[in-house]
Amino acid sequence: AAGNVGNDxxxxxxxxxxxxxxxxDPINATDPVTGTAEAGSTVTVTYPDGTTxxxxxxxxxxxxxxxxxxxxxxxTVTATATDPAGNTxxxxxxxxxxxxxxxVVALDDVLTNDSTPALTGTVNDPTATVVVNVxxxxxxxxxxxxxxxxxxxxxxxxxxxxxxxxxxTATDPAGNAGTDxxxxxxxxxxxxxxxxDPVNATDPVTGTAEAGSTVTVTYPDGTTxxxxxxxxxxxxxxxxxxxxxxxTVTATATDPAGNTxxxxxxxxxxxxxxxVVALDDVLTNDSTPALTGTVNDPTATVVVNVxxxxxxxxxxxxxxxxxxxxxxxxxxxxxxxxxxTATDPAGNAGTIQQW
Numbered sequence: 040a041a042g043n044v045g046n047d048x049x050x051x052x053x054x055x056x057x058x059x060x061x062x063x064d065p066i067n068a069t070d071p072v073t074g075t076a077e078a079g080s081t082v083t084v085t086y087p088d089g090t091t092x093x094x095x096x097x098x099x100x101x102x103x104x105x106x107x108x109x110x111x112x113x114x115t116v117t118a119t120a121t122d123p124a125g126n127t128x129x130x131x132x133x134x135x136x137x138x139x140x141x142x143v144v145a146l147d148d149v150l151t152n153d154s155t156p157a158l159t160g161t162v163n164d165p166t167a168t169v170v171v172n173v174x175x176x177x178x179x180x181x182x183x184x185x186x187x188x189x190x191x192x193x194x195x196x197x198x199x200x201x202x203x204x205x206x207x208t209a210t211d212p213a214g215n216a217g218t219d220x221x222x223x224x225x226x227x228x229x230x231x232x233x234x235x236d237p238v239n240a241t242d243p244v245t246g247t248a249e250a251g252s253t254v255t256v257t258y259p260d261g262t263t264x265x266x267x268x269x270x271x272x273x274x275x276x277x278x279x280x281x282x283x284x285x286x287t288v289t290a291t292a293t294d295p296a297g298n299t300x301x302x303x304x305x306x307x308x309x310x311x312x313x314x315v316v317a318l319d320d321v322l323t324n325d326s327t328p329a330l331t332g333t334v335n336d337p338t339a340t341v342v343v344n345v346x347x348x349x350x351x352x353x354x355x356x357x358x359x360x361x362x363x364x365x366x367x368x369x370x371x372x373x374x375x376x377x378x379x380t381a382t383d384p385a386g387n388a389g390t391i392q393q394w
Contacts, residue, residue, distance in 0.1 A: 054124035061118040063133030068110050075100040080120035087114045096120065110135045141217035142167040144209035149223040152296040156223065157192035160207060167209040174203055198225045226296035233290040235305030240282050247272045252292040259286045268292065282307045313389035314339040316381035329364035332379060339381040346375055
């Protein structure tokens with residue numbers, strides 16, 4: 040052998056010191072997760088759902104990994120650093136401070152006869168910006184800071200009759216947006232005037248009107264009665280009991296949008312006049328006498344009451360009435376109380392009493 044010898048020299052560096060724990064910058068729900076660690080170390084970031092992201096810290100120690108997009112307020116993110124010698128640090132931790140919750144905003148459906156209506160609703164974030172979109176056009180609303188928002192009257196242009204789709208959006212300072220949709224229906228057409236059925240002095244006052252409208256009936260003395268017309272348009276209110284023949288009763292109908300009709304009218308046709316009845320004087324030696332008298336209503340029923348007992352008499356239809364001879368029991372000598380009552384078909388009663 041020639042005895043040639045080759046050699047080389049290398050340095051073996053022993054490093055058993057782990058890097059310091061990475062420092063995580065403040066974390067939110069959208070931006071990359073960043074921090075600092077030992078320059079050249081491999082940083083492993085672990086998210087709350089167990090997934091990881093790995094990056095090598097730069098020469099200045101900074102590092103950055105993507106935000107997973109599913110972080111919520113209060114979540115904990117950890118990061119370890121492993122140096123080139125394989126030493127791994129203790130974990131550094133960061134807590135997510137993320138406003139990722141959209142405001143809750145609401146608007147109820149509206150039915151109105153105002154063609155430039157005010158709109159109001161609720162919003163649970165006093166810092167949110169509220170915008171109302173009507174028929175595709177945005178109108179800034181006022182967040183009142185008390186849980187409500189308002190779009191002032193006459194802010195909107197004149198809206199045509201019919202439904203309009205309204206979208207309200209509340210956006211918080213972090214850019215989270217909540218929306219709600221409702222329908223605003225404009226109705227500026229008044230209902231037809233109610234129709235009043237024939238009115239008398241005793242029966243309920245009835246009629247028809249636009250279904251669902253509020254019917255207000257006005258009596259001659261100025262008092263009123265109110266009722267909502269049924270799905271078939273019919274309505275009924277009590278008779279006040281003081282109507283007289285020829286009185287005028289009026290009724291208006293107001294629809295749910297607030298439009299009020301012209302008045303409908305009805306004239307009272309009421310028989311409220313009692314018949315006039317009379318009894319001829321009697322002085323007789325007949326102890327079961329016939330009795331006669333007059334009555335001015337040929338349709339009236341005539342009843343004679345003698346000493347507390349009723350006896351039907353005959354209405355002769357010629358202005359007189361008769362209780363036939365021997366109809367009464369034998370009456371003792373002396374005066375007897377006699378009451379004659381004439382009642383017409385409407386229930387009006389006229390009386391006369393004699394002793």
